[in-house]
Amino acid sequence: SAVISQKPSRDICQRGTSLTIQCQVDSQVTMMFWYRQQPGQSLTLIATANQGSEATYESGFVIDKFPISRPNLTFSTLTVSNMSPEDSSIYLCSVGGRSPFPGLALSDTQYFGPGTRLTVL
Amino acid sequence: GENVEQHPSTLSVQEGDSAVIKCTYSDSASNYFPWYKQELGKGPQLIIDIRSNVGEKKDQRIAVTLNKTAKHFSLHITETQPEDSAVYFCASRRDSGYSTLTFGKGTMLLVSP
Numbered sequence: 535s536a537v538i539s540q541k542p543s544r545d546i547c548q549r550g551t552s553l554t555i556q557c558q559v560d561s562q563v564t565m566m567f568w569y570r571q572q573p574g575q576s577l578t579l580i581a582t583a584n585q586g587s588e589a590t591y592e593s594g595f596v597i598d599k600f601p602i603s604r605p606n607l608t609f610s611t612l613t614v615s616n617m618s619p620e621d622s623s624i625y626l627c628s629v630g631g632r633s634p635f636p637g638l639a640l641s642d643t644q645y646f647g648p649g650t651r652l653t654v655l
Numbered sequence: 656g657e658n659v660e661q662h663p664s665t666l667s668v669q670e671g672d673s674a675v676i677k678c679t680y681s682d683s684a685s686n687y688f689p690w691y692k693q694e695l696g697k698g699p700q701l702i703i704d705i706r707s708n709v710g711e712k713k714d715q716r717i718a719v720t721l722n723k724t725a726k727h728f729s730l731h732i733t734e735t736q737p738e739d740s741a742v743y744f745c746a747s748r749r750d751s752g753y754s755t756l757t758f759g760k761g762t763m764l765l766v767s768p
Contacts, residue, residue, distance in 0.1 A: 651696075
């Protein structure tokens, strides 16, 4: 399995500001995803972070609001821009996919980080 | 797109009883079905998964069954313990091309001592 860390673990932010969440994984992975989980709800995919190219966003999510970077195979960031109270959620990083390198097999199972708990006032 | 229905939304059992959570899916091409356990304040943790080439998989007190014809799969937890209390999510996915997990709405399991 993969060990995933996220920073910050929680934050309280003011309306109109932006927050960047970092995701670090301990092994190289092909796929990295960002999810949102609103209080008491299921997981909603925001986007797939693609290394070396623009992220692939799901319906209802746009790059201007949730810019994503993925500079390498172990790291990604999600920014929540111009925040409003409706953005208060848990944001989860997830990784999966087969290793791009022969001999470093990684299950295509999907693993989740511990989440970032965001409260917007 | 894929739709995953999960039932029940809440489940209360006594310690030692069995618990069953059921999910149905709509996309007949889905062939990978994981289950996640999410404890309060933590990220989802994979507890078991099954692929469409098998009908059942067990791991100690946990088992998952799959009926591809009926398009439903179930999580079975035997001899429940208080530490099994959590929210459980089922999910489904195609295993080819660009595909992502579709999650059910979750089941809150409460195991009383």
